[in-house]
Amino acid sequence: MPIHHSLRLPVLLGIFSLFYALMTATLYWPDSIEQSLDEWRFQNHQTLMLVGSSLSKHLQRGQLEELQSQLEYLAQTADIQWAGLADKQLQLIAHTYNAPHTELETEQQRLQQLTSDSTSSQHNVVPSWHQQDDTDYRVIYPIGSQVPDQLPQAFLLVGLNAQRIIANAHQNAWIHLGYTLAILLFCCLILYGLGCRLNRQRTISSPRTNPTPCFALKTSEDLPASDEQNHQLAHSFHCISQQLHERQRALQESEQLMTDLINTMSIGILVIDDQMRIEQANRAAAALFACPIAELQGQPLQQWLVEEQAIHQIQNNLGHTQFELTGYCKGQQIPLEITCTPFKRKQQEFYLLLIKDVTEQHQAEQQLRFLAHFDPLTRLANRHYLLQHLNQLLAHNQALSLLYLDIDHFKRINDSLGHEVGDALLVEIAQRLRQLCPPNSLLARSGGDEFIVLLEHFTQEEALDTAQKLLQGLQPPMHIRQYQCQANPSIGITSTDGHLGATELLKQADLALYAAKDAGRNRLAIYTQALSHAAEQRQRLEQELRQALERQEFLLYYQPQVDNQGQIRVLEALLRWQSPHRGLVAPDVFIPVLEDTGLILEVTRWVLQEACQQILHWQQQGLPWRVSMNLSPRDFQQADLAGSVLDIVQQTPIAPSLLELEITESVLLDASAQVQDSLARFKAAGIPLLLDDFGTGYASLTYLQQFHFDGIKVDRQFVDGLPDSPQSVALVRGIVTMAQHLGLHVVAEGVETAQQALFLRQNGCPILQGYYFDRPRPGNYWSERGNATYPAVC
Numbered sequence: 151m152p153i154h155h156s157l158r159l160p161v162l163l164g165i166f167s168l169f170y171a172l173m174t175a176t177l178y179w180p181d182s183i184e185q186s187l188d189e190w191r192f193q194n195h196q197t198l199m200l201v202g203s204s205l206s207k208h209l210q211r212g213q214l215e216e217l218q219s220q221l222e223y224l225a226q227t228a229d230i231q232w233a234g235l236a237d238k239q240l241q242l243i244a245h246t247y248n249a250p251h252t253e254l255e256t257e258q259q260r261l262q263q264l265t266s267d268s269t270s271s272q273h274n275v276v277p278s279w280h281q282q283d284d285t286d287y288r289v290i291y292p293i294g295s296q297v298p299d300q301l302p303q304a305f306l307l308v309g310l311n312a313q314r315i316i317a318n319a320h321q322n323a324w325i326h327l328g329y330t331l332a333i334l335l336f337c338c339l340i341l342y343g344l345g346c347r348l349n350r351q352r353t354i355s356s357p358r359t360n361p362t363p364c365f366a367l368k369t370s371e372d373l374p375a376s377d378e379q380n381h382q383l384a385h386s387f388h389c390i391s392q393q394l395h396e397r398q399r400a401l402q403e404s405e406q407l408m409t410d411l412i413n414t415m416s417i418g419i420l421v422i423d424d425q426m427r428i429e430q431a432n433r434a435a436a437a438l439f440a441c442p443i444a445e446l447q448g449q450p451l452q453q454w455l456v457e458e459q460a461i462h463q464i465q466n467n468l469g470h471t472q473f474e475l476t477g478y479c480k481g482q483q484i485p486l487e488i489t490c491t492p493f494k495r496k497q498q499e500f501y502l503l504l505i506k507d508v509t510e511q512h513q514a515e516q517q518l519r520f521l522a523h524f525d526p527l528t529r530l531a532n533r534h535y536l537l538q539h540l541n542q543l544l545a546h547n548q549a550l551s552l553l554y555l556d557i558d559h560f561k562r563i564n565d566s567l568g569h570e571v572g573d574a575l576l577v578e579i580a581q582r583l584r585q586l587c588p589p590n591s592l593l594a595r596s597g598g599d600e601f602i603v604l605l606e607h608f609t610q611e612e613a614l615d616t617a618q619k620l621l622q623g624l625q626p627p628m629h630i631r632q633y634q635c636q637a638n639p640s641i642g643i644t645s646t647d648g649h650l651g652a653t654e655l656l657k658q659a660d661l662a663l664y665a666a667k668d669a670g671r672n673r674l675a676i677y678t679q680a681l682s683h684a685a686e687q688r689q690r691l692e693q694e695l696r697q698a699l700e701r702q703e704f705l706l707y708y709q710p711q712v713d714n715q716g717q718i719r720v721l722e723a724l725l726r727w728q729s730p731h732r733g734l735v736a737p738d739v740f741i742p743v744l745e746d747t748g749l750i751l752e753v754t755r756w757v758l759q760e761a762c763q764q765i766l767h768w769q770q771q772g773l774p775w776r777v778s779m780n781l782s783p784r785d786f787q788q789a790d791l792a793g794s795v796l797d798i799v800q801q802t803p804i805a806p807s808l809l810e811l812e813i814t815e816s817v818l819l820d821a822s823a824q825v826q827d828s829l830a831r832f833k834a835a836g837i838p839l840l841l842d843d844f845g846t847g848y849a850s851l852t853y854l855q856q857f858h859f860d861g862i863k864v865d866r867q868f869v870d871g872l873p874d875s876p877q878s879v880a881l882v883r884g885i886v887t888m889a890q891h892l893g894l895h896v897v898a899e900g901v902e903t904a905q906q907a908l909f910l911r912q913n914g915c916p917i918l919q920g921y922y923f924d925r926p927r928p929g930n931y932w933s934e935r936g937n938a939t940y941p942a943v944c
């Protein structure tokens with residue numbers, strides 16, 4: 151059938167449209183589905199990478215609950231059906247509730263095949279995608295793989311379904327095809343309409359060729375119909391273009407959303423191509439390199455990295471790996487932690503880099519390293535560092551000497567002037583020691599007020615010489631704020647030819663230090679074998695004393711204090727130790743050990759209980775004697791000395807005034823609030839307090855008044871010189887006069903002769919104690935002796 155010439159073009163166009171639609175369907179369609187799937191995989195890859203990094207952190211911290219909820223959260227993501235997590239041994243450690251067991255088992259087997267694949271050049275399994283059927287995919291995603299050739303920390307197993315994406319792609323393709331056809335159809339119609347109009351005009355303008363009124367007939371019937379069609383077509387075209395516009399807007403919006411999301415992430419993100427050019431960057435990355443995003447894009451990555459081999463590191467990395475590189479920011483070098491994940495898009499290789507500035511982390515690590523080896527206060531090496539160095543030298547049998555320093559009575563500075571002054575003084579001491587120490591020496595703060603100087607290649611004579619310089623150098627007082635502080639050290643010295651262990655050497659220096667302290671402080675002492683021997687003896691004594699306490703080998707002896715009429719007024723309870731090996735041991739031998747070990751606290755409790763029982767016993771016998779007992783300075787360091795003493799006293803039916811407490815001056819030297827509180831509570835309970843060994847220490851009238859003592863005991867050493875030594879005479883007279891004026895009662899101890907007793911009586915001392923009257927004896931001796939008086943002193 152011949153085609154009217156005005157329809158020829160539209161018909162041709164129509165045929166072309168159909169042909170085009172057919173071509174698009176066969177060529178464009180599969181390609182567009184493949185492209186959608188590519189993009190879908192890429193997006194899921196990124197999601198898995200982000201989730202993988204947080205799962206890795208939970209794994210490192212062993213947070214199983216967080217792992218589980220992270221997986222559940224992942225399974226809520228569009229197209230992700232289920233997820234599971236297998237550890238390095240390929241055992242499942244967590245999975246979502248909806249994960250089918252058969253799937254998990256299959257994935258586990260697949261994982262086993264992947265990791266055991268001997269043909270694989272790397273054990274570091276890369277993310278692998280497996281297509282189950284048309285729409286189902288399974289992904290094995292390695293997590294926390296840091297080092298090539300090593301298995302990653304774990305594997306994320308994920309089931310994905312691409313049905314939505316494929317359906318979307320189909321829909322898009324249909325719409326695309328529909329649009330194309332509609333546009334072509336629309337063009338056909340326009341062309342057809344134009345053809346008709348051209349014909350009509352031709353008819354009007356050339357009446358000779360077409361004079362018939364058919365034109366009028368055609369115009370009256372066809373023209374309105376054609377206008378109507380044109381109008382509808384224009385309307386459809388408008389709708390289509392509007393829809394197109396809206397879809398484009400939606401696309402732009404989702405693109406913007408993606409960009410915004412990436413920009414809000416605090417971690418720097420870069421996408422680079424295989425030529426290492428930056429394709430995309432987020433705001434955090436721009437801030438890291440202090441360069442606007444637009445300027446970053448298209449730039450070679452090398453421009454921002456210090457190391458040349460950095461690029462090889464990125465290119466050679468096969469999986470999701472993490473490494474550190476140094477980057478540039480405003481000309482400054484910054485340490486960067488980079489997680490690199492390669493991916494393919496449209497057959498081209500790309501790398502996704504997650505970049506973190508680890509400057510703060512590095513600083514914290516540096517600080518930790520510093521703290522591990524140095525003392526933060528004085529900035530000297532610490533004990534740990536010194537030990538390390540000492541061990542290294544001794545491993546090479548190097549001859550060396552050690553000086554062990556301890557500042558005498560440093561505690562008093564802390565207690566009286568406060569810890570801030572104490573700290574400042576330590577810094578000053580460190581500073582002075584630094585200047586005094588010779589080259590080839592290592593100065594360390596061992597802790598508290600202890601310092602150690604390691605002298606490499608120093609003989610004992612040279613070490614002695616250095617120690618003397620240190621002693622002298624620390625002699626001048628130090629000005630700390632408004633105070634003038636004295637920091638006198640005691641120094642222990644030891645030397646070795648390099649054939650000793652570090653611990654042994656330090657022990658020797660420590661023993662020498664204690665020898666220096668025992669010898670009167672602010673001096674030095676050299677280690678000798680005898681010190682080790684004495685230390686061993688002491689160790690043994692300590693051991694035996696512990697047993698003595700368990701086996702109840704302690705005894706109380708009592709020594710009387712006699713008045714002017716020769717009557718016993720008070721009996722002083724004095725501790726003895728009936729040792730099965732040593733016989734009856736005097737307290738001078740073992741009390742220092744009990745004090746050092748803290749055993750004295752238990753012993754004092756025992757003494758107190760015994761003394762109270764003895765008072766009660768004598769009371770029941772009609773012997774109204776008071777008993778005095780000694781408290782050691784160490785007793786005052788326990789938390790509630792007054793509480794425990796008063797408890798024991800109250801448990802016995804005796805008047806507290808029948809017990810006297812003898813306290814040495816050294817207790818008051820460090821009179822803390824705790825000491826003051828204890829003394830006040832004894833006083834309030836009615837227990838008399840006596841200041842023992844008066845005159846030997848730092849006897850101060852302030853103490854007597856401040857702590858409301860009832861009396862003093864004149865020390866044996868003053869009584870010893872009576873009546874011949876003019877100093878003793880003057881001192882004893884002075885003490886007694888002062889005590890009388892203060893209303894204190896005075897006891898003189900260590901009275902051994904009749905002359906001493908007479909002198910004391912004639913000089914107003916009413917109560918005397920000493921061998922002249924009696925030695926300390928067991929309680930039952932006094933029970934039997936009863937109230938008999940001693941001969942009057944005349």
Ligand SMILES: Nc1nc2c(ncn2[C@@H]2O[C@H](COP(=O)(O)O[C@H]3[C@@H](O)[C@H](n4cnc5c(=O)[nH]c(N)nc54)O[C@@H]3COP(=O)(O)O)[C@@H](O)[C@H]2O)c(=O)[nH]1
Nearest residue numbers: 724725736737738757780781782899900901902919920921
């Ligand atoms: N914390 C405690 N300290 C106690 C306790 N028991 C005793 N001590 C203290 O031990 C030191 C030695 O005591 P001791 O060997 O018992 O000596 C006492 C007397 O025997 C001795 N003394 C008494 N008269 C004379 C004498 O004429 N000559 C002489 N050479 N010595 C004599 O004096 C010691 C009593 O001293 P004091 O306590 O200062 O009155 C001694 O410091 C005891 O304090 C205890 O249970 N806890």
